[in-house]
Structure formats: C-alpha cells, structure tokens
Amino acid sequence: MTAPLDTAPSGTGIGKAVRRREDQRFLTGRGTYTEDINRPGQLHAYILRSPHAHARINGIDTSAAREAPGVVAIFTGADMAADKVGSLPCGWQIHNKDGTPMAEPPHPPLVTDTVRHVGDQVAVVIAETKNQAKDAAELIQVDYEPLPAVVSTADADAPDQPQVHPNAPNNVCYDWHLGDKAAVDAAFARAAHVTTLDLVNNRLVPNAMEPRAYIGEYEPSTGDYTLYTTSQNPHVIRLLMGAFVLSIPEHKLRVVAPDVGGGFGSKIYHYAEEAIVTWASRKLGRPIKRVAERSESFLSDAHGRDHVTRAELALDKDGRFLGLRVATKANMGAYLSTFAPAIPTYLYGTLLAGQYATPAIYVEVKALFTHTVPVDAYRGAGRPEACYLLERIVDVAARETGIDRAELRRRNLIRPEQMPYATPVALTYDSGNFPRILERALELADYKGFAARKAESARRGKLRGLGLCSYIEACGIAPSNVAGALGARAGLYESAEVRFHPTGSVTVFTGTHSHGQSHETTFAQIVAEKLGVPIENVDIVHGDTAKVPMGMGTYGSRSLPVGGSAIVKAVDKVVAKARKIAAHMMEAAEADIEFKDGRFSVAGTDKSVGIADVALTAYVPHNYPLEELEPGLDEKAFYDPKNFTFPNGTQISEVEIDPETGVVEIASFIAVDDFGRIVNPMVVEGQVHGGVVQGIGQALYENCVYDPESGQLVTGSFMDYCMPRADDVPSFTVQTDETSPCTHNPLGVKGCGEAGAIGGSACIMNAVVDALSEHGIRHIDMPATPNRVWQAIQAARVPVAAE
Amino acid sequence: MPITVSLSVNGRPVTKEVEGRTLLVQLLREHLGLTGTHVGCDTSQCGACVVHVDGKSVKSCTMLAAQAQGASVTTIEGLAAPDGTLHPMQAAFREHHGLQCGFCTPGMVMSAVDLLQHNPSPSETEVREWLEGNICRCTGYHNIVKAVLSCAETMKSGAKAPAAAAE
Numbered sequence: 001m002t003a004p005l006d007t008a009p010s011g012t013g014i015g016k017a018v019r020r021r022e023d024q025r026f027l028t029g030r031g032t033y034t035e036d037i038n039r040p041g042q043l044h045a046y047i048l049r050s051p052h053a054h055a056r057i058n059g060i061d062t063s064a065a066r067e068a069p070g071v072v073a074i075f076t077g078a079d080m081a082a083d084k085v086g087s088l089p090c091g092w093q094i095h096n097k098d099g100t101p102m103a104e105p106p107h108p109p110l111v112t113d114t115v116r117h118v119g120d121q122v123a124v125v126i127a128e129t130k131n132q133a134k135d136a137a138e139l140i141q142v143d144y145e146p147l148p149a150v151v152s153t154a155d156a157d158a159p160d161q162p163q164v165h166p167n168a169p170n171n172v173c174y175d176w177h178l179g180d181k182a183a184v185d186a187a188f189a190r191a192a193h194v195t196t197l198d199l200v201n202n203r204l205v206p207n208a209m210e211p212r213a214y215i216g217e218y219e220p221s222t223g224d225y226t227l228y229t230t231s232q233n234p235h236v237i238r239l240l241m242g243a244f245v246l247s248i249p250e251h252k253l254r255v256v257a258p259d260v261g262g263g264f265g266s267k268i269y270h271y272a273e274e275a276i277v278t279w280a281s282r283k284l285g286r287p288i289k290r291v292a293e294r295s296e297s298f299l300s301d302a303h304g305r306d307h308v309t310r311a312e313l314a315l316d317k318d319g320r321f322l323g324l325r326v327a328t329k330a331n332m333g334a335y336l337s338t339f340a341p342a343i344p345t346y347l348y349g350t351l352l353a354g355q356y357a358t359p360a361i362y363v364e365v366k367a368l369f370t371h372t373v374p375v376d377a378y379r380g381a382g383r384p385e386a387c388y389l390l391e392r393i394v395d396v397a398a399r400e401t402g403i404d405r406a407e408l409r410r411r412n413l414i415r416p417e418q419m420p421y422a423t424p425v426a427l428t429y430d431s432g433n434f435p436r437i438l439e440r441a442l443e444l445a446d447y448k449g450f451a452a453r454k455a456e457s458a459r460r461g462k463l464r465g466l467g468l469c470s471y472i473e474a475c476g477i478a479p480s481n482v483a484g485a486l487g488a489r490a491g492l493y494e495s496a497e498v499r500f501h502p503t504g505s506v507t508v509f510t511g512t513h514s515h516g517q518s519h520e521t522t523f524a525q526i527v528a529e530k531l532g533v534p535i536e537n538v539d540i541v542h543g544d545t546a547k548v549p550m551g552m553g554t555y556g557s558r559s560l561p562v563g564g565s566a567i568v569k570a571v572d573k574v575v576a577k578a579r580k581i582a583a584h585m586m587e588a589a590e591a592d593i594e595f596k597d598g599r600f601s602v603a604g605t606d607k608s609v610g611i612a613d614v615a616l617t618a619y620v621p622h623n624y625p626l627e628e629l630e631p632g633l634d635e636k637a638f639y640d641p642k643n644f645t646f647p648n649g650t651q652i653s654e655v656e657i658d659p660e661t662g663v664v665e666i667a668s669f670i671a672v673d674d675f676g677r678i679v680n681p682m683v684v685e686g687q688v689h690g691g692v693v694q695g696i697g698q699a700l701y702e703n704c705v706y707d708p709e710s711g712q713l714v715t716g717s718f719m720d721y722c723m724p725r726a727d728d729v730p731s732f733t734v735q736t737d738e739t740s741p742c743t744h745n746p747l748g749v750k751g752c753g754e755a756g757a758i759g760g761s762a763c764i765m766n767a768v769v770d771a772l773s774e775h776g777i778r779h780i781d782m783p784a785t786p787n788r789v790w791q792a793i794q795a796a797r798v799p800v801a802a803e
Numbered sequence: 804m805p806i807t808v809s810l811s812v813n814g815r816p817v818t819k820e821v822e823g824r825t826l827l828v829q830l831l832r833e834h835l836g837l838t839g840t841h842v843g844c845d846t847s848q849c850g851a852c853v854v855h856v857d858g859k860s861v862k863s864c865t866m867l868a869a870q871a872q873g874a875s876v877t878t879i880e881g882l883a884a885p886d887g888t889l890h891p892m893q894a895a896f897r898e899h900h901g902l903q904c905g906f907c908t909p910g911m912v913m914s915a916v917d918l919l920q921h922n923p924s925p926s927e928t929e930v931r932e933w934l935e936g937n938i939c940r941c942t943g944y945h946n947i948v949k950a951v952l953s954c955a956e957t958m959k960s961g962a963k964a965p966a967a968a969a970e
C-alpha cells in the first residue's frame with residue numbers, strides 16, 4: 001500500500017494555498033505549447049496580409065511566388081470560395097431598438113475582392129520551411145485599388161464616411177438600448193444636480209505573451225482532422241469551424257488546445273487561420289503549421305474596449321442617485337468577431353447599476369464598423385467599460401456637489417439587506433456586502449490619513465491623488481435559456497467527468513481550459529477534498545475534444561463557478577453511487593451510510609470501508625448488486641447555472657505626479673474583494689495582481705492608435721504599444737472577504753479572473769484626476785501618459801480670459 | 804549559404820549546419836528541440852527568449868546562431884541539477900506563484916538568475932529595474948519580484964545553487 005487512500009492530507013483542501021502542480025513542467029522548460037509541437041511531414045504556412053486599411057483587389061499574381069524554393073502551394077480567397085468554405089460565424093445576435101436584427105456581414109477566412117483592415121488575410125503561402133513561405137509571400141503581386149478608410153469610433157456613423165460593408169448603412173452594426181427611458185427622463189426632470197461626463201475607453205491589444213499558433217492535420221485513411229490551436233475553448237472551435245466554416249462533422253474533427261500561454265479573451269474566438277490550416281491540410285495531405293509573429297498578432301488578434309460615451313447622472317439634493325443616462329458608440333472593427341456584439345450590450349449595459357441603488361437607468365449603444373481589426377472581449381469585456389464610466393462619473397459628481405467621494409458612495413450603495421437585488425438593467429444580484437467591503441478598504445488604505453500624505457508629497461513638489469473604485473461584475477454568463485433569448489447562439493453550461501479508477505486514483509475531465517488559471521491545482525483540491533483522496537491521486541485533464549465532454553471553455557471568470565460546479569455535481573454522483581455499493585458491501589441500509597473523509601461507515605457501528613475499496617469493488621463486481629447497479633465508478637455532469645455570479649470589491653490607489661514631467665507613479669494599490677468562497681488564496685491573489693496590472697496598463701500606458709488618414713496601425717509592436725513592465729508597477733495589498741458566498745452554486749464561489757482588470761483602470765484614473773484637481777482639471781482620458789498629463793497641466797495653467 | 808556552428812548547450816557539445824540568418828533561438832528550438840526557450844515578439848522587447856551565453860543573460864532572438872560559435876549556452880532545460888533538483892530560482896518561482904501561463908517564465912527565470920550573479924542582495928527596485936526587459940502579461944510581476952527577493956535570501960543563507968550544467 002502507498003499513502004492511505006482514504007484521507008486527504010489536511011494541507012490540500014479547499015481554502016489552502018496549495019503550490020501549483022503545473023509549475024514543474026513550466027519551470028523546467030517542458031511545457032508543451034502549440035509552437036512546440038511538430039508533426040511528421042509538416043509544412044509551414046505564412047499568411048499574406050493587407051497593407052491597406054481598405055482596398056479593392058483587382059488581381060493577385062502568384063506566379064513568381066509559386067516558383068520560389070520550397071513552395072508547395074499558394075491559396076487565395078477564390079480557392080476557398082470554390083470549395084464552398086463558409087464565413088467565420090458570429091456567436092451572438094443583437095437586435096436593434098426596432099426589433100430588427102443587427103447587420104451581420106460575411107467574414108471570409110481569406111478575402112475575395114476587398115480588404116477591410118490592415119492585416120486582413122489575402123493569401124496563404126505553404127512551403128517546406130517558415131522562411132521559405134515568408135520569402136515567397138514577398139513575391140506575390142496584389143493589384144490593390146486603395147479606397148478611403150474610416151477608423152474613428154466617434155465619427156464612423158457620420159453620413160459622409162467611407163462604408164465598411166454594403167449592407168450596413170452608415171457603418172451601423174446595431175443600435176441597441178436597455179432600460180426605462182421615460183423613468184430616466186422623469187428622474188432627470190426632478191434632479192437637484194446633474195453631472196455630465198464625456199469619456200473615451202481606449203482601444204487595447206490583449207497581447208497574451210504566446211502568439212497564436214496552429215497546426216492542421218488530415219488523415220486520409222480515416223477522414224479525420226486534427227487542429228492544434230492556442231485556444232481557450234477547443235469545443236467551441238470544433239463546433240464553429242466544423243459546422244459553419246468547413247462542414248466537418250464533430251466525430252471527424254478533433255481540436256486540441258495544449259498548454260496555452262495566456263488568453264485574456266483574445267484566444268476565445270474562432271480565427272481565420274484555424275480554418276485555413278485545417279482546410280489546406282486536406283488539400284495537400286500534409287500537416288500545416290502556422291505561428292504568428294508578434295507584429296501579426298497586433299494586426300490580427302481581436303482588440304478590446306474602444307468606446308466613446310456620454311454619461312449623465314442625476315442626483316437629489318442629498319446626493320442620492322436618481323437616474324443614469326448613457327449613450328455609447330462601440331467599435332466593432334471591420335468584421336464581427338465571435339462574441340463581439342454581446343460585449344458592449346449584455347456585458348456592459350447590464351452592469352451600469354454597479355454597486356448603487358440607482359432606481360432608473362437607460363443606456364443606448366450604437367455598434368459601428370470601421371476599417372480596423374475586429375474588437376471583442378478582452379479581460380473584463382464590457383464590465384471594465386461600465387465600471388470606468390460609473391466610477392469616474394461618481395467621482396466627478398462628488399467633486400461637483402462637494403460631498404466626500406467615499407460618503408457619496410456610502411449613501412448610494414445597495415445594502416446587504418436588499419439582496420437579492422433586482423437592478424433596473426436586467427440583473428439580479430444574489431449576494432454581496434458592499435458597505436462592509438468599502439469600509440474595510442478605506443480602513444486598510446488609511447483614507448483618513450490621506451491629507452497628511454498629500455501634504456508630504458506637496459513638500460517634495462509632487463501632486464498626490466487618491467482613487468477609489470467600487471466595482472461589481474457579472475461572471476459565469478447564464479442560464480443558457482436566458483442567454484439564448486438575448487441572442488446567444490451557444491449554450492453556457494459546463495461539463496465534467498470524474499473517472500474513479502479501480503485502484504483509487506481519479507481522472508477529472510473538464511470542459512474549461514487552463515491557460516494560466518491553475519485548474520490542474522485548484523480543481524484537484526476540490527476533488528481531493530470532496531472524495532477524500534490524496535491530491536496526488538487526482539489528475540485534471542482539459543483541452544482536447546477527443547477526451548473531454550462538450551464544454552464551453554474558459555472566459556468571463558467562469559471556470560470555477562460554472563466548471564467547478566460541474567465537477568462537484570459529477571463528484572456527488574460518484575459518491576451517491578459509491579454509497580450504494582458501500583451499503584451492499586457492509587450489508588447495511590443505504591440510508592444508514594455516512595460518508596466522511598473518504599470513508600463510508602454504517603451509522604452507530606464501527607463498520608467502515610474506504611472509497612478506494614468501493615471503487616475496486618465497482619470494477620471487480622464479484623460481491624456486487626448487479627441486478628440493481630451497473631459496474632464502474634465514472635460519472636459525468638453538465639451544470640447550467642441559475643444566475644450570473646457577482647464578484648465585487650473596492651480598490652484604492654494613490655499616485656504621485658511630477659507636475660514638471662507629467663510622470664505618474666503609483667504609490668500604493670490595495671484591493672478588498674468578495675469572490676465568495678476561496679479555493680486557493682495564493683492563486684486568487686495572483687489573478688488579482690495580473691488583472692490589476694492590466695487595468696493599470698490601460699490607465700497609464702497602453703493605447704492602440706490608428707492613423708485617421710491612412711488607417712494604418714501606428715502602435716503595431718512592443719516598441720510603440722507600451723506594455724506595463726516590472727518597474728512600472730508597485731507591489732499590491734490584496735485581501736478577500738468570504739462572508740457573502742454565492743447563493744446559487746454548490747461551492748459558493750463567484751470567480752476572480754477579471755476583477756483586477758475591471759476596477760483597475762477606474763481606480764488609477766480617479767487617483768490621477770484627484771491629483772490633478774488642484775489645477776482645476778476635471779477629467780482626462782486614458783492613458784494618462786506623461787505627455788497627456790503634462791499637457792493637461794500646462795493647459796490648466798494658462799489663465800482663462802473672463803467671459 | 805548554410806554555415807556550421809559548434810557550441811556547447813547545457814554542457815553538451817553540439818555541431819549543426821544552419822542557414823546563415825538563423826537566430827540563436829531558432830537553433831535551440833528548431834534544430835536542437837529545446838522548446839523551453841520561447842519567442843514572444845519580433846522586436847527584442849519581451850525577454851521570453853532569454854538564455855545564458857557564457858554565463859550572461861542574452862535575448863536569444865537578438866543573436867545569430869553563428870555568433871554563438873564556441874560559446875557555452877545554458878537554457879532553462881539546463882538550469883536544474885542533473886538529478887532534477889530545481890535551481891533555487893525555479894523553486895522560489897514555484898513557492899511564490901511567480902508564474903501563471905508559464906510562457907514568460909523561462910526567460911524570466913534566466914534573467915533573474917543572472918541578476919543575482921551581478922547583485923546577490925538586490926532591493927525591490929533593483930529587481931524591478933533588472934526585469935524591465937522581460938514582459939509578463941499574467942502575474943502583474945508582484946509574485947515574480949517576491950520570488951526573486953526570496954531566492955536572494957535563500958542563496959545568501961547558504962543554500963547553494965546546483966551548478967548549472969554548462970557553467
């Protein structure tokens with residue numbers, strides 16, 4: 001016998017900071033990312049991309065390129081069209097105010113006659129080596145007829161603008177709204193004060209450190225396809241690519257997403273390159289590999305955010321919020337990426353109550369096509385945009401009304417006794433104690449001591465600001481039927497299968513995917529504790545459609561609340577069956593069997609049997625109730641959540657600005673978060689740190705810029721697009737509050753993957769504007785680069801002529 | 804024109820015929836199958852590709868394989884002791900959760916090891932400044948910095964690094 005199988009070591013259960021099981025391979029260079037995989041006989045693909053933002057293609061001459069060394073084939077959109085390859089599908093349909101569906105233009109994997117953004121796919125060169133493919137691509141002559149382009153979110157729907165698609169007049173994809181307009185108008189009519197704020201939520205490039213990579217492979221003897229892909233959700237790719245693009249049935253298509261080097265949303269979507277390599281692998285009868293260079297990632301990974309908004313907040317004389325009115329233009333880019341339409345609508349408009357009891361809210365969102373890379377979910381996806389708007393306008397309102405910003409929030413927070421709380425924008429918060437967390441954060445940040453710290457900074461010639469941000473997010477989108485009624489074209493459940501093997505080890509198959517989230521550790525903690533087996537005896541398997549049941553993958557902080565719940569459900573089924581077997585083994589009534597720490601015992605006796613012995617009996621069913629019970633101890637579960645989960649928290653940061661240079665330095669950043677019950681505090685803190693730095697990145701450094709004339713991407717590399725580095729950010733203080741667990745899932749968990757990024761940018765910008773307020777500055781847009789901050793200070797110093 | 808390069812990688816002599824334009828990182832990944840060294844950019848900004856060349860950290864995407872002629876190269880695969888015992892830096896990254904997706908990790912660890920060779924007792928600021936050439940999108944750097952500082956403590960207090968295979 002090895003370690004006793006029946007008791008989980010006390011240090012690995014739910015709530016323990018178990019060190020990660022995935023680390024050994026990553027730390028020794030033995031991870032297996034898609035680029036690390038090589039298939040026998042593989043060829044290499046290079047995608048020729050458009051250098052123009054908008055152009056008609058009058059011809060493509062590939063003759064010289066075909067003669068280049070090593071070239072095996074060159075395909076264009078015409079070849080794919082001849083094979084009836086379908087358009088890349090969109091997974092969410094939004095309806096306009098008048099009930100008509102959104103404009104949904106085709107999105108061919110390789111264009112046929114028009115390119116619509118710099119980086120659009122024009123042709124694929126396939127050669128023996130990567131260099132040969134790339135060299136040959138330079139010999140392709142494309143006859144482009146450049147056309148005028150539009151890239152600006154604010155102006156894309158003006159009547160005189162270039163049109164991105166013939167069937168989307170004025171570039172409008174949809175014009176959507178939510179909330180009670182009349183109630184909001186009435187609230188504004190009786191307001192004592194109205195705060196109005198125009199703001200831009202800057203466009204970001206997700207930039208997971210691993211560039212996207214793919215290998216398509218076709219086995220002629222069986223007709224089976226395999227796609228290795230850097231994906232957050234291999235089953236979704238199998239469904240979308242198989243059913244809509246290449247017409248490959250599920251049983252002939254296997255999608256493998258091995259170790260994936262970060263996603264943050266950008267690896268959810270079905271990308272053209274997946275279809276290209278899979279389709280071409282059959283045409284050529286050899287595996288085809290394609291790995292993006294970082295410059296290609298900038299031009300082809302879906303971007304994030306990009307909103308232009310006017311927001312108005314109505315307050316009564318005591319500072320209570322009466323109504324909120326929001327009008328947003330959201331940039332979709334040139335085509336609809338997989339979940340793009342849902343982001344500025346159901347993941348944005350629905351979050352505009354935030355933590356506040358605002359009784360009336362009305363939001364209008366116009367989604368617009370432009371000649372830019374498609375925009376879709378990026379960490380937080382819609383919710384950071386909602387949070388930024390709300391927390392900025394609350395701060396501006398506090399300044400305008402003279403009410404302390406913490407006090408203004410306090411007066412308007414939804415109270416715990418109001419839970420469950422139905423907001424005016426379609427959500428029902430199930431749990432949360434917002435005031436408690438606000439007070440805890442204020443205490444932790446020594447809010448009262450800020451004036452003294454500010455004075456101390458001033459003595460050194462620095463402007464100090466404090467930023468407060470109370471965020472809420474909706475995670476684990478669900479239930480499927482509700483989402484379906486709102487336009488989702490997919491289910492939103494998660495799957496799990498638990499195989500309890502004959503000699504006591506356990507393999508768990510999950511439909512979620514880990515690309516940094518630590519599922520191999522945290523999911524094993526849950527299973528080890530629930531089954532009472534040592535964690536070393538539990539393996540978590542994900543990322544291969546040939547192994548795991550149909551599941552939706554990882555996005556929107558859903559892995560634990562939805563995927564973890566599915567695992568618990570499957571574990572419960574295992575225990576229920578094992579209980580029956582144990583009753584038989586101990587000749588007792590099932591009702592008398594108790595299960596604790598991996599042992600079944602007969603109540604009131606000293607008879608007991610370990611779950612591993614029960615498993616052995618299940619697979620060697622000699623003494624077994626074969627009449628009533630099937631052998632084996634494998635169970636599968638699908639879990640469809642009853643509601644979203646609502647992680648929430650308060651973040652407080654302090655910044656120091658050098659007025660002579662405009663440089664912003666972060667002096668401190670604290671976060672107090674309610675993620676419900678915590679499975680692994682070490683992992684949770686790590687998720688918060690990473691999210692916060694992405695929020696800081698948006699607030700201070702990152703900005704995706706297109707040239708308004710040419711439509712060229714100006715920030716197309718790490719030389720021009722400023723990623724936050726180690727010396728740009730501080731260490732953080734992160735605490736959690738577990739007193740308000742989620743009420744509708746078995747673990748009481750809410751999800752933690754996006755929280756840092758949802759509040760982070762608002763928190764920092766509130767601090768920056770607070771610091772600048774002594775110069776009379778009321779708002780600046782992100783990112784608060786030294787240049788922008790310095791300019792704002794200079795502009796504020798110019799004496800304004802009396803009107 | 805193919806050229807021949809001979810060098811030592813993780814303590815083993817290797818000779819390969821490669822195209823003249825081959826980068827050191829391509830030699831390691833594509834010709835020697837050492838895929839622990841990663842490529843995260845094409846502008847020498849991200850540091851995912853950092854290895855040690857003659858004991859110094861180098862972005863292996865910034866150097867031609869030909870320039871490594873005669874050099875002694877250590878990659879992440881060569882950092883742990885031959886018996887598998889993790890280098891204290893690797894162990895510290897694990898202990899302090901200094902990695903999530905693991906993609907930046909090999910370069911990050913190799914850079915951090917070189918930092919402690921230069922400066923065995925760095926301050927937090929010095930760690931952050933040293934790692935400025937390594938981008939991590941997952942961790943927010945907090946736990947990486949913690950790991951490096953704690954490794955410095957460990958190594959000072961006498962726990963010796965296993966001799967890296969090639970150095």
Ligand code: FES
Nearest residue numbers: 843847849850864
């Ligand atoms: S691959 Fe990015 S610096 Fe070398």
Ligand code: FES
Nearest residue numbers: 903904907939941
């Ligand atoms: S751990 Fe993912 S990029 Fe650093």
